Amino acid sequence: MDFKDKIGFIYTWRHFGHNDPLTFEDIKAAGASGIVTALHHIPTGDVWQEDEILKRKNEIEKAGLTWEVVESLPVHENIKKKKNNYKQLIENYKISLINLAKCGVKRVCYNFMPVLDWSRTNLEIRAEDGSIISGFETHVFAAFDLFILKRKGAESDYSEETLKKAEEYFSKIDDAEKKRLLDTILLGLPGSLEAYTLDEFRKALDEYKEINEAALLDNLKEFLKETVPVAEENGILLAVHPDDPPRPLLGLPRVVSSCDNLLEIVNSVDSPSNGITLCTGSLGSGVHNNVTEIASRLARRVNFVHLRNVIVDKEGNFLENHHLEGSVDMYNVVKILLLEQKRRLEEGLENYRMPMRPDHGKMTHFDKEIEKLRNKRFYPGYSYIGRLKGLSELQGLEVGIKYSL
Template sequence: MAIEQTWRWYGPNDRITLNDIKQTGATGIVTALHHIPNGEIWTVEEITKRKTMIEKAGLSWSVVESVPVHEDIKKQSGNWKTYTENYKTSIANLGKCGIETICYNFMPVLDWSRTNLNFEFNDGSLALIYQQKVFAAFDMFVLKRKGAENDYSEKIKKEAKAYFNSLDADGIETLTNTVIKGLPGAEESYTLEQFQAVLDEYAGINDEKLRDHLQEFLRAIIPVAIEAGVRMAIHPDDPPWGLLGLPRVVSTLEDAKAIIATVDSISNGVTLCTGSWGAGHFNDLAIMAEELAPRINFAHLRNVQRDTDYNFREDYLFEGDVDIYSVLKSIITEEEKRKAQGRTDISIPVRPDHGNQMLGDIGQDNNPGYSLYGRMKGLAEIRGLELGIRRSLNI
């Protein structure tokens, strides 16, 4: 039994069509109803409309990524109880429509952060990178967040000041837009003033309190997921360390173990994102994949080059610091174990996560990280690696 190869699609407005995706060899679609505002119910009608569109193209809607968790739920403020009830209804409706895996995250404000969306590789392709000095320059000298200087080393503060001084007005605008205008996966974007106001709403919410809020959310939604036959798969923090004074609770193996222990069910699992957890030099993805295997409900495979100063660059699948071979071996082995155990959740859908802009994608209107050819290259490499692992294991 081969792993299910999936592809993230941003819906009817995506430049990459369902027919394009079909030609990559992917069979499953990972998508969301991006037109529905955060906090509102995903109705059976809207879910069915999207599902029918996908199936008419000869594909299946395998994973939802994501049903966004409203900021009020994370803060337990405003209408958070109503939004939690709406979330439960959306899970139930997805289950009624036969969609069994939901990826979601609990990152405050921003779903993921980079400092350059078009870093040029030596082969001419373009990648996403994160540099701590650049982010610090935005934090301290553009946003001017109170207390920001306390979050960075003297070395980074010095480098950040020099970097900021090198920027002209256009450079400052580009940096600002890169950080706060929203990226794929995010359902919100902000002006600089709105951004600071949203950050201020998290004053007094530390890691411990956000973890409490997440655990209460899980206790509310997982029973619904169990009843609906749906597997929840929380996505790691990206990057897996604190930014802008905001709390982080899905950054390490210990965080993941605490989450899956909150409600002991296969419906309460994780998305093994090798790029997000892998950006942290303190995370060993081979160990994480092995230890979390029974609760891996979805996987994103990409690689990164990283250092101990909290810098990382997205890289080709076999050329970064993450041991992709061991990760995929754990996924394949886990699927075989589940099959032997008679579990109903045998499949762990896998998708190529992010890809360099290359070839004809360069200059096109691409969602950052989600161009065609770079991901198609990644998917082909995943497929080949899987075949090699299965042959070596005689399965």
């Protein structure tokens, strides 16, 4: 059999459990064979018990799908801060990894972003084609930081031009728009539509006052030194997700934001189990990042792939876009990843194929109808039609590249 028939992404789809508007049958119809999900009902830091893992796994397999990736097994804030019961929380994490392996679920995506999982300033931007997308504007985020959060010393984090734009913007918006901005920035983790209150958020930020980038990176390395050997022993592939967006926010350190960051992380514990999630959208929203170069330099450590595109400008403002259109050179990124799969296949590696999911699709009016029909809301970015379109485009791109190699 020709290598072209063997390599290729494992097509996966993120599902948020019983709160998701989509059924597994919907996902199969979209062209995916694997599920990316988590036990969203288990509090962060608690052990994932085998019976709970198997319950979800059996639901997935009953529908004729496979549970390919855990996204996410969340890292507790105390681990990131190296405070209080962080050692016990790391032990709990290791037990959860062992239990996942016993149940045959062996890829785990996680992130190390303090406080906020991701950040946007608008989740309901009307695109030219009439669909709904999300975006980030630096001066709008600054307005939140300066005039709603009122963080001490925030002015020093922004240029004079951004400060001026932020003040002008804030002077023109009404209370409803201020409330929308607050709710958008404080939105909860994917899989939950619950958010921080402003007071809770201020307290969470205060916990990081004495933690700079070097300290946070050291805490991540300690976490990896404890967990990677357990993962390797149990055949689990870990995949750290980049910061979104990849820059410091609100005085919080960010340490998974660049090619150098990723190289330092994977080299801190040299193991195939210590890998990355190549998220083209998160990395691509940083003007300092060349996603094609990152894909090339980190290919050997890519354990999971998120493919999406953004349009980003020199000020760091960005809009999400169609999967094949934007600032990310999707053709060459996909080509690099397919060639890496070929290398792994030729070397006889077992896990040579990479799970990939189409990340963040546009929201259409058909998706709004699905919400009404199912009486459940899509988490921002996780519509059906937009992701279905993205998966189809990416499948076509993959086929074209494979047969040109």
